[in-house]
Amino acid sequence: MERLTNTHGGPSRHARFTRLLQAGAIASWLATALMAHAQPAPDAEAAASRQEQARLADTDTLLALTNDGAILYSQDKVKLSGYQYCSQAVALAEAGEFRQSVRAASKALHLANTTRDPNLLAMANRDLAIVYSYSGQLEKAEQFARDALKQPVRDPKLVVGPANKVLGDVAARRGDYAGAVRSYDEALAGSSDRYAPLVRASLANALIESGDTGRARQVLDAMGTPREAPLAAQLERTRANLLLAEKKPAEAKALYTALTTRQMGTDTEYYRLWAWDGVARSDLALGQKQAAADALGRAIGSVDQVRSRFRSEEFKMGLFSDLQSVFERAVGLYSDVGDAQRAFEISERSRSRALLDAVRGRAKVSEQAAATIDLATLQRSLQADERVVEFHSLPERLQVWVVGPDSIKSQSIAVKRDELTDLVDTFRNSIVRGRRTAVGNADKLGAALIGPLGLSPGQRLVIVPHGPLHYLPFQALRLDGRYLIETHPVAVSPSMSIAVQLAQRSPRVDPTLTAFGNPRIEDKYDLPGSEAEVKQLARLFPRNSVFM
Numbered sequence: 001m002e003r004l005t006n007t008h009g010g011p012s013r014h015a016r017f018t019r020l021l022q023a024g025a026i027a028s029w030l031a032t033a034l035m036a037h038a039q040p041a042p043d044a045e046a047a048a049s050r051q052e053q054a055r056l057a058d059t060d061t062l063l064a065l066t067n068d069g070a071i072l073y074s075q076d077k078v079k080l081s082g083y084q085y086c087s088q089a090v091a092l093a094e095a096g097e098f099r100q101s102v103r104a105a106s107k108a109l110h111l112a113n114t115t116r117d118p119n120l121l122a123m124a125n126r127d128l129a130i131v132y133s134y135s136g137q138l139e140k141a142e143q144f145a146r147d148a149l150k151q152p153v154r155d156p157k158l159v160v161g162p163a164n165k166v167l168g169d170v171a172a173r174r175g176d177y178a179g180a181v182r183s184y185d186e187a188l189a190g191s192s193d194r195y196a197p198l199v200r201a202s203l204a205n206a207l208i209e210s211g212d213t214g215r216a217r218q219v220l221d222a223m224g225t226p227r228e229a230p231l232a233a234q235l236e237r238t239r240a241n242l243l244l245a246e247k248k249p250a251e252a253k254a255l256y257t258a259l260t261t262r263q264m265g266t267d268t269e270y271y272r273l274w275a276w277d278g279v280a281r282s283d284l285a286l287g288q289k290q291a292a293a294d295a296l297g298r299a300i301g302s303v304d305q306v307r308s309r310f311r312s313e314e315f316k317m318g319l320f321s322d323l324q325s326v327f328e329r330a331v332g333l334y335s336d337v338g339d340a341q342r343a344f345e346i347s348e349r350s351r352s353r354a355l356l357d358a359v360r361g362r363a364k365v366s367e368q369a370a371a372t373i374d375l376a377t378l379q380r381s382l383q384a385d386e387r388v389v390e391f392h393s394l395p396e397r398l399q400v401w402v403v404g405p406d407s408i409k410s411q412s413i414a415v416k417r418d419e420l421t422d423l424v425d426t427f428r429n430s431i432v433r434g435r436r437t438a439v440g441n442a443d444k445l446g447a448a449l450i451g452p453l454g455l456s457p458g459q460r461l462v463i464v465p466h467g468p469l470h471y472l473p474f475q476a477l478r479l480d481g482r483y484l485i486e487t488h489p490v491a492v493s494p495s496m497s498i499a500v501q502l503a504q505r506s507p508r509v510d511p512t513l514t515a516f517g518n519p520r521i522e523d524k525y526d527l528p529g530s531e532a533e534v535k536q537l538a539r540l541f542p543r544n545s546v547f548m
Contacts, residue, residue, distance in 0.1 A: 096310030202318025
């Protein structure tokens with residue numbers, strides 16, 4: 001990055017840039033902790049502890065929601081009936097207002113307990129199951145769905161169908177498609193005529209994923225076209241998906257291509273994106289990688305026009321779309337066809353979109369924060385001895401780029417995302433528990449992740465992690481018997497677009513510090529090194545707020 005002489009005796013611009021990147025890494029780690037799919041490494045004691053905590057959490061959740069409902073109900077100037085609160089909860093959930101939906105359902109829960117109405121209790125639990133399913137809190141969704149099914153009800157179809165569908169949705173999102181099919185079958189047997197088509201669509205999608213295309217075809221052929229345009233469009237996606245699963249890629253491509261021209265009002269670009277993704281998957285099945293990459297390029301080309309909002313119709317139909325999966329396919333395909341620049345730039349765009357989706361409905365992100373840079377702009381900001389090492393974790397491999405001022409090198413590392421998650425967790429656990437295997441694990445990860453990159457000693461690295469790598473302390477990796485921090489200055493950033501924005505800000509920053517170190521939990525979790533580090537940092541800032 002550009003070097004500037006500091007006439008005020010403070011750190012150079014590069015030093016500020018590095019410090020800003022490290023601060024950005026903390027923000028990245030916290031954000032990723034909310035979204036990443038990493039699971040703890042196997043540990044019998046820890047597993048037992050987690051199970052006990054889960055049981056306590058279930059009890060605490062029910063009690064807390066009931067208590068919250070009582071307080072919220074007492075504050076309502078216009079008090080509704082329990083069943084009106086249930087209707088309110090469902091409407092709010094479908095609008096993506098999850099917190100307000102939980103509040104409405106908790107008021108229904110309070111009234112159910114106050115009036116000792118088991119029917120209302122079942123309905124409130126059903127609604128909580130739905131909103132927690134929509135918001136991705138699968139354990140809570142499953143628990144409330146099962147609680148709903150335990151209650152005696154006046155009209156079972158109002159509870160049995162939706163609650164079992166939630167159980168099917170939870171199983172499908174966990175990848176247990178056989179379990180999803182069983183739950184959807186139970187839901188279908190207990191659904192009203194109005195609700196049954198949604199269950200059938202979800203069942204068809206689960207059957208496709210499970211490989212039972214024959215029964216999926218029977219289910220879809222027996223269905224009519226929904227009157228609501230969004231539901232009809234989602235059903236056409238399912239029909240095209242089935243053609244692809246039936247190994248009819250040419251027919252699937254024709255249907256997906258037709259869907260790229262369908263008008264859906266303000267959401268046209270969203271449906272068009274998934275149609276082009278389907279075209280790409282069809283082209284892949286036809287053995288046309290470049291055509292597939294081009295189709296994905298068209299899908300991603302319109303992603304900035306797609307509003308970041310919750311779409312309940314996808315959940316209703318059993319389609320759990322994830323925009324990041326489109327980015328993943330594009331990164332993989334462009335890498336496969338040798339277009340490292342395009343793959344790198346798409347990886348950057350995926351990080352920007354992930355930020356928008358993460359804060360949806362909770363905060364406004366400025367256009368600058370969501371903007372991405374192209375490769376040429378990044379390269380112009382790099383000095384000769386600086387290298388960007390950017391990772392993208394794909395389901396079947398790890399893609400990495402090393403970017404210099406006039407070069408970009410793409411590398412594929414044969415480690416699956418699940419395997420990488422296990423490796424990172426094992427390494428972190430060995431450090432936390434002070435095990436001797438920590439050094440050996442550092443050697444293995446260093447050899448796997450850094451060794452193939454051909455970095456020269458002394459090069460200053462800006463590392464951009466992805467997925468489980470957000471949890472990895474790169475400085476502690478070892479290569480050829482030395483820690484990475486011994487041979488390279490290392491900074492970490494959630495994306496290079498953010499890093500460059502930080503570097504371009506004024507070098508004058510307010511010299512204040514807010515730092516946290518060694519929180520008091522239990523003696524075994526004591527972090528004296530963290531406490532010492534925070535105290536040392538505090539001496540460098542006249543204005544500081546330190547918490548220990």
